Amino acid sequence: MQDRITLTSATLVGDTAGRTMDIFIAADRIADLQQAGARPPEGIVIDASRLLISPGFIDGHHHSHENFLKGRFEGQPLELVMNFVRPLTPVPMTARQVYVRTMISAIQAIRTGATTLVDDMNVSPMLDRSHVEAALQAYEDCGIRALLGFTLFDRPFFRAMPFVEEEFPADLLAQLDAVHPTPAAEVLTLAREMARSRHPAEHRVGYIVAPSAPQRCSDDFLMATRALADEFELPVMIHVQETRLQAVTGQLMYGSSMFAHLARLGFLKAKTALIHAVWLTPDDIALIAASGASVQHNPTVNMKLGSGLMPMREMLDAGINVSLGTDGCGLVETADMLRAVSNTAYLQKLRGNDHERWIGAPEAFHAATKGGAIALGLENQIGEIKIGMKADLCGYSLDQIAFVPLNDPLRQLVYGETGAGLRLSIVDGKVILCDGQLTLIDEAAILREAQAIHGELGPTLEAVEASVGPLLAPYRRIHARCLCYPTASETFPVRFDCTPSDKNMPGKTPYAQ
Ligand SMILES: Nc1nc2[nH]cnc2c(=O)[nH]1
Numbered sequence: 001m002q003d004r005i006t007l008t009s010a011t012l013v014g015d016t017a018g019r020t021m022d023i024f025i026a027a028d029r030i031a032d033l034q035q036a037g038a039r040p041p042e043g044i045v046i047d048a049s050r051l052l053i054s055p056g057f058i059d060g061h062h063h064s065h066e067n068f069l070k071g072r073f074e075g076q077p078l079e080l081v082m083n084f085v086r087p088l089t090p091v092p093m094t095a096r097q098v099y100v101r102t103m104i105s106a107i108q109a110i111r112t113g114a115t116t117l118v119d120d121m122n123v124s125p126m127l128d129r130s131h132v133e134a135a136l137q138a139y140e141d142c143g144i145r146a147l148l149g150f151t152l153f154d155r156p157f158f159r160a161m162p163f164v165e166e167e168f169p170a171d172l173l174a175q176l177d178a179v180h181p182t183p184a185a186e187v188l189t190l191a192r193e194m195a196r197s198r199h200p201a202e203h204r205v206g207y208i209v210a211p212s213a214p215q216r217c218s219d220d221f222l223m224a225t226r227a228l229a230d231e232f233e234l235p236v237m238i239h240v241q242e243t244r245l246q247a248v249t250g251q252l253m254y255g256s257s258m259f260a261h262l263a264r265l266g267f268l269k270a271k272t273a274l275i276h277a278v279w280l281t282p283d284d285i286a287l288i289a290a291s292g293a294s295v296q297h298n299p300t301v302n303m304k305l306g307s308g309l310m311p312m313r314e315m316l317d318a319g320i321n322v323s324l325g326t327d328g329c330g331l332v333e334t335a336d337m338l339r340a341v342s343n344t345a346y347l348q349k350l351r352g353n354d355h356e357r358w359i360g361a362p363e364a365f366h367a368a369t370k371g372g373a374i375a376l377g378l379e380n381q382i383g384e385i386k387i388g389m390k391a392d393l394c395g396y397s398l399d400q401i402a403f404v405p406l407n408d409p410l411r412q413l414v415y416g417e418t419g420a421g422l423r424l425s426i427v428d429g430k431v432i433l434c435d436g437q438l439t440l441i442d443e444a445a446i447l448r449e450a451q452a453i454h455g456e457l458g459p460t461l462e463a464v465e466a467s468v469g470p471l472l473a474p475y476r477r478i479h480a481r482c483l484c485y486p487t488a489s490e491t492f493p494v495r496f497d498c499t500p501s502d503k504n505m506p507g508k509t510p511y512a513q
Pocket residue numbers: 063078212213239242301327328331
């Protein structure tokens with residue numbers, strides 16, 4: 001009976017019948033669900049009569065390597081700020097520092113209702129296996145379900161844009177080209193080892209294949225990552241057309257959108273999450289729908305970087321599965337899934353005048369739970385509270401302000417809960433947060449250590465940021481040129497042009513959105 005837990009008299013988030021239920025957990029699974037009191041509880045009994053029980057959220061996209069950069073950047077589009085969060089010469093770190101760094105967002109994810117976190121961690125320029133081990137250990141220790149991928153690419157990020165030869169001074173380009181990162185094939189070897197040893201269907205802390213973006217990979221390398229995923233039946237995530245610059249890059253690099261390029265290569269498949277997918281056309285949507293791939297909405301970071309608002313309704317109309325994510329804390333400060341869910345339901349109402357087609361709380365919630373599970377190919381394991389599924393769930397206090405008075409639990413969770421009411425989190429059948437306290441780690445000690453490490457790293461962080469300076473002018477010129485370059489005429493509107501000068505950016509060529 002040691003591995004049994006019964007949650008008694010729980011209110012389930014999606015249950016509109018007004019019943020309370022007993023949830024029986026045996027080992028890592030939900031063994032039974034019964035109307036409250038229908039049969040005796042088993043094992044450890046948790047009184048859930050004042051809890052709203054929800055499936056844990058699945059944060060499908062995060063970058064833990066940015067955790068010490070929280071709060072440092074504002075007012076820059078992706079292509080500029082990426083120089084700072086992924087500098088060519090990153091801050092050197094010990095394995096312990098990486099462990100604590102990983103914990104920062106793992107703790108925040110747990111505290112905002114996530115039970116699964118998907119981490120795309122940067123290991124370039126020099127792969128250090130102890131860093132990967134440290135991140136895996138952090139997820140093992142805090143109890144969250146995690147899929148760790150490390151960014152796979154074989155084309156330097158600064159070469160994955162148009163106009164590079166024209167806009168970078170030759171000496172700067174030579175300097176950048178002189179950086180020789182760990183060969184991509186070597187990183188892929190580690191990926192293969194992890195594919196063998198950490199399949200996410202069998203391991204709470206598992207591996208996901210994470211090619212960075214089409215333009216950052218040669219086609220051969222991209223398809224090598226696809227082959228690895230196919231061989232081991234692993235999920236895949238890849239950034240695609242988050243920004244206008246990337247949409248233009250697709251046109252100039254491939255003569256088509258990146259979605260069309262991926263479809264031609266045979267890369268688009270089920271269990272493949274196309275992260276961001278903000279800038280696209282109806283044809284792109286049709287290609288994605290036909291392939292069975294998922295898209296991944298990251299509304300908070302897309303707003304913070306001014307990238308635009310993904311056309312979610314059109315994707316759902318086409319039958320595409322939509323999942324949700326947060327992104328890295330260097331870009332967006334917070335791995336807060338409650339915010340990602342609420343931002344989805346709030347911001348998607350900016351799209352279109354037909355209010356009957358606006359995205360509502362149930363669709364945002366679905367994307368954060370079942371949608372996330374489908375994107376990972378884990379829909380038979382996580383994302384729902386159902387007999388036979390993994391016991392990954394959260395309990396929010398019904399006596400907390402977000403639920404007082406109680407009319408519609410799901411709507412109040414999506415629009416009103418901040419994490420302040422989170423009292424219980426169970427992952428893989430283990431209680432990882434109880435009465436609001438993390439049970440497996442000493443949170444206060446980890447946060448103290450994170451602050452101390454941050455203090456020690458301060459001067460190096462500043463030096464690294466200063467070293468980025470010379471890159472900014474060419475990047476700004478490339479960004480401005482891309483703003484003046486037309487995107488495909490059918491591209492969905494995803495941003496507002498507010499002034500005449502918006503249509504006439506520095507290159508002075510009017511552009512069509
Ligand atoms: N938002 C965002 N974060 C990243 N981290 C690494 N690549 C990317 C990217 O293309 N977009």
